[in-house]
Amino acid sequence: MxxxxxxxxxxxxxxxxxxxxxxxxxxxxxxxxxxxxxxxxxxxxxxxxxxxxxxxxxxxxxxxxxxxxxxxxxxxxxxxxxxxxxxxxxxxxxxxxxxxxxxxxxxxxxxxxxxxxxxxxxxxxxxxxxxxxxxxxxxxxxxxxxxxxxxxxxxxxxxxxxxxxxxxxxxxxxxxxxxxxxAGPVERVYRSTFKRVAKRNAEYFGRYPQDRTAVTHIMRHLDRVEEVLPTGERLTPQRFQMVGSFLGGNTRVDALHYLLEDAFVGAYDGDRLSPVFLDQLQSVVSRRSNPLYALLHESIYCQGQASSWAAWRVLEEFPDFAPDAADPLLTGEMVYPWYFDEDPSLVPLQETAELIAAADDWGPLxxxxxxxxxxxxxxxxxxxxxxxxxxxxxxxxxxxxxxxxxxxxxxxxxxxxxxxxxxxxxxxxxxxxxx
CATH class of the missing domain: 3.40.50.1820 (Alpha/Beta hydrolase fold, catalytic domain)
Structure with a gap:
């Protein structure tokens, strides 16, 4: 030792x-x-x-x-x-x-x-x-x-x-x-968890039906209008979907309702996202304080195989999560390659992330x-x-x-x-x- x-x-x-x-x-x-x-x-x-x-x-x-x-x-x-x-x-x-x-x-x-x-x-x-x-x-x-x-x-x-x-x-x-x-393959982790996230979305929107309207409205708004996070970059619809991380908790799921309640200045037919909402959202959609999560998340499942952005590939099998779906679902803890395009704190680590995702010689865990x-x-x-x-x-x-x-x-x-x-x-x- x-x-x-x-x-x-x-x-x-x-x-x-x-x-x-x-x-x-x-x-x-x-x-x-x-x-x-x-x-x-x-x-x-x-x-x-x-x-x-x-x-x-x-x-x-x-x-x-x-x-x-x-x-x-x-x-x-x-x-x-x-x-x-x-x-x-x-x-x-x-x-x-x-x-x-x-x-x-x-x-x-x-x-x-x-x-x-x-x-x-x-x-x-x-x-x-x-x-x-x-x-x-x-x-x-x-x-x-x-x-x-x-x-x-x-x-x-x-x-x-x-x-x-x-x-x-x-x-x-x-x-x-x-x-x-x-044991692997890594893909089966995400096939299982995407199903559970979809079920949790349904449960959440059943509890707060008005939030189904709110989420879709925010997504469509972000398609049309450039909204900027406090760190200076544009907030995209797919990055907003990261608020689905709230769905993993007993009490945090209700905190999501209050977050969405603050989304627009005025009512939901307002035309800009509120500073209060954007400030709260920043901490949810940024990996600045824990970049290792984004860099290593998929590797925690890898033994003698590459992850090759497994969650991103499996996501294609679940079209209800697509940002352009009629009523898009919120995502969970999954990590995607575009994180390293859109999060300023991760952009300098993009090539490193690609190398980690491509590594196929991980040892046993x-x-x-x-x-x-x-x-x-x-x-x-x-x-x-x-x-x-x-x-x-x-x-x-x-x-x-x-x-x-x-x-x-x-x-x-x-x-x-x-x-x-x-x-x-x-x-x-x-x-x-x-x-």
């Missing part, structure tokens, strides 16, 4: 939570431990219900965030799943490589790597297998026994990789909305025989109507992991832990004790 340089920051206390920062130096390429090093940042959270000495004796829980390319959560008080976890654990909230306070990979730093070929080569080290290797180096540096790993969404994908490559470092595994398919012999207690929440991680593919994966207990529920969508994290986490934790 590679060793890490580890530095601990000061302890801060606020609203019942104690936080401590940790910094580590790890190899960019864990296959070359003497090569380039990068920095990792993680923040430790514990409850002040425990004394300092008691907290230091608690076992660790590593939380792996969704993404890819999304930093760990920042919190000023313990609530939801973190409040539940802090009863028995100290939580390590990781900024996965390339995000947050870890060595960044963004529109400012990636061009410094050199050519597009060099950038794409660098980014090959930012998938789940590298994140797992990072975690094991950090665990050793912290002097931790095998720890509990909790993965949400893409973090669940990473947890499956952890069970594949370093199960000896895990005491138990908890996964929410993150049972990845263990899972060890299927090892998962079939798994001995780590594991439990997963599968959301029946999840538009991001398909229920059927999730159950297929669950059946391939020995001892993995599944709780399937239709009460939550992909962001269930944001709605009732305490109950969900507590239930899954108990399942790992009784399995």
């Amino acid at each position: 590679n060793s890490a340089i580890h530095h601990t920051g000061p302890v801060n206390v606020m609203r019942g939570v104690r936080s401590t920062s940790h910094r580590f130096r790890v190899p960019l390429d864990h296959g070359d431990p003497t090569g380039e090093q990068i920095s990792l940042f993680a923040r430790e959270y514990s409850s002040t219900d425990h004394s300092d000495a008691e907290a230091a004796r608690l076992p660790w829980l590593l939380f792996l965030q969704g993404g890819p390319g999304v930093r760990g959560n920042r919190t000023t008080q313990l609530s939801g799943w973190m409040k539940a976890a802090a009863r028995d654990f100290r939580i390590l909230m990781l900024d996965q490589r390339g995000t947050g306070f870890s060595t960044p990979a963004d529109p400012l730093t990636l061009p410094q790597r050199g050519t597009a070929v060099e950038q794409a080569g660098y980014l090959r080290h930012f998938r789940a297998d590298s994140i797992v290797a990072d975690a094991e180096v950090m665990r050793a540096a912290l002097g931790s026994a095998p720890w509990t790993v909790f993965g949400q969404s893409f973090g669940g994908f990473c947890t499956l990789s952890y069970l594949s490559f370093a199960p000896e470092g895990m005491d138990r595994a908890i996964i929410t909305g993150g049972l990845a398919p263990l 899972y060890d299927v025989p090892r998962l079939a012999a798994n001995a780590v207690p594991a439990a997963a929440a599968v959301y029946s109507d999840d538009i991001y991680v398909d229920r059927d593919l999730s159950l297929e994966t669950a059946a391939s992991v020995r001892g993995l207990q599944v709780w399937e529920t239709a009460d939550f969508h992909h962001d269930g832990i944001h709605d009732d994290g305490d109950a969900i986490f507590s239930r899954l934790l108990a399942m790992t004790h009784t399995g």
Whole structure:
């Protein structure tokens, strides 16, 4: 195992939570431990219900965030799943490589790597297998026994990789909305999720029928009138469709209604989009703060094959999503090549994105025989109507992991832990004790 340089920051206390920062130096390429090093940042959270000495004796829980390319959560008080976890654990909230306070990979730093070929080569080290290797180096540096790993969404994908490559470092595994398919082709992911997104559109417009009119009106307006986002570029109909990301949540779906309510100055027969609407939309349709999501999203499914913009190709099979459809549907989390034409923060990375999409020599992300012999207690929440991680593919994966207990529920969508994290986490934790 590679060793890490580890530095601990000061302890801060606020609203019942104690936080401590940790910094580590790890190899960019864990296959070359003497090569380039990068920095990792993680923040430790514990409850002040425990004394300092008691907290230091608690076992660790590593939380792996969704993404890819999304930093760990920042919190000023313990609530939801973190409040539940802090009863028995100290939580390590990781900024996965390339995000947050870890060595960044963004529109400012990636061009410094050199050519597009060099950038794409660098980014090959930012998938789940590298994140797992990072975690094991950090665990050793912290002097931790095998720890509990909790993965949400893409973090669940990473947890499956952890069970594949370093199960000896895990005491138990908890996964929410993150049972990845263990094998390709990539296209089947999007054939499944486009169907679920279409169903979710129908459910949403059934709840808010006036929004069906609003969405079509905005799309047609954008065909005719040049509307400019705060970052200066024209808002296109296909980019507006990205607001479908709201459909993946229990409460965010209702926030979409309020977003659309602000669309036009005056009534829906107005002739310009409002500044309030455009300001809100900017954060939804830009990848400026998490370019790794756009660059690496499809690669998280790739093992020995190219993605070749799989979602874009599969989209042709679902004409109701076409911007020129009679009543266009909103899209989900899928990434398309035109992102790198229309989002100013991604334009400089266009050639890099094409190289990543064309790469067909990705290494394995899972060890299927090892998962079939798994001995780590594991439990997963599968959301029946999840538009991001398909229920059927999730159950297929669950059946391939020995001892993995599944709780399937239709009460939550992909962001269930944001709605009732305490109950969900507590239930899954108990399942790992009784399995």
